[in-house]
Amino acid sequence: MWSFNYNMSFGLGEQADYIADNSFRGWGLEGRGFLTQNMSVGGSFSWEVFDQIYRDLEPTTLSTGVDNVSATISGVQYRYINTLPILVNAHYYLGQDGSVRPYVGLAIGTSYIEQRTDIGLTSIVAEGWGFAVQPEVGAMIPFGFTGVGANVAAKFRYTTQAGDTAFPISFFTLAIGFAFVN
């Protein structure tokens, strides 16, 4: 089964301190193979973008690389977080083929994180790969016996602090999309 979803994500914790706005710019692609009538394993890829403009912030300290020399910059900040996870997953389903099938699942894998702050023409970029875990609940809603249906899911993803990023990434995602059974 393949599904393509539109992702709306809601940041938590330190991530929400950095970018308070929610993300309405995300999508995900997922494939699942059924081992039994009620269980599947598969993989997924997605991309979520968080962004927000901050004005009137306190100045930010910059690294100069020179002993005893410090730098501070102030200006409007354009902040971005891009997350691109590659996960393997397993799901357990209730119900039967042709009916609404609620499911629970767990995905683990790695996620590429890019955290960028643009101040004027200066970009402060931190990036790296972190370990990601993503529990989720959802439902497959078939359109009759066409093999096509809707997929809705609520997910929570936690990614460990990646590379030189400043904090771990954690957010809820509401995913809505289409699913195809082949």
Add this chain to the structure above:
Amino acid sequence: MKKQYKTPVRFFWVLVGLIILQACHPYPDSVPITDLDTTTTIYNSDDLATAPTSAAIVWEVLHIESGDDSDLPYDGGADDEILNSTLDELVILYGQDSVVIISETATPPLYNPATYPGVRIIVPNVDPVPYIEAVYAPSVLLREKTVVIAYPGYGWWGGWYGGYWPGYGGCYYCGYPSYGYVTYEVGTVLLEMSDLRQISPTGIIPDDYDYSWVAIMRGLLGSTVGTQERVVSGIHKAFEQSKIYLQP
């Protein structure tokens, strides 16, 4: 593929395309020029472990040009704001009695003496030189891709320092600060502070003598949008974010 599925499948692929595109779409659509204004301050924590207690301002905005067609056209329209805003900030930091204006003439252009009656005006080679611990010199960068250059000569004020500043050495390296990570852009307003305390009473200048504080206000002169207000705001921010080590 069965004909009955063609329309929903096409719809699906259009939807997929739209969703992916909206994730890729740049944010925001356009950036106001004022959002690109930045104020960066750089300081040497050793030099400014103790803040200066008095200051001078060179009453001339140096226009750093290459002299060819690549220079940013600039008629000096923001010099008034650059000089007077800097003076305002110096008076706030050090008080009128501890601030002097170094001017080529006894009546500096763009300055109203009634503004700060306590601020003295010093004319090089004419007036006796008071004890001053820091000198602030403003400039604007009008040439493209300048990295490190020397000022075009010492100018009247540099020569004055060289010959007549009692107790201090005469040489001022008036180049750009050597902090290599800074990229200067055309239209940038620079404000550099030399800490005269680093020069020995016998006039010996340390080998690593450099500016102790630099403020870089990016791109203020690169657009006609609210230039004067942006200059005033940029200079204020520079001092505001440096107050902890510039204020006595």
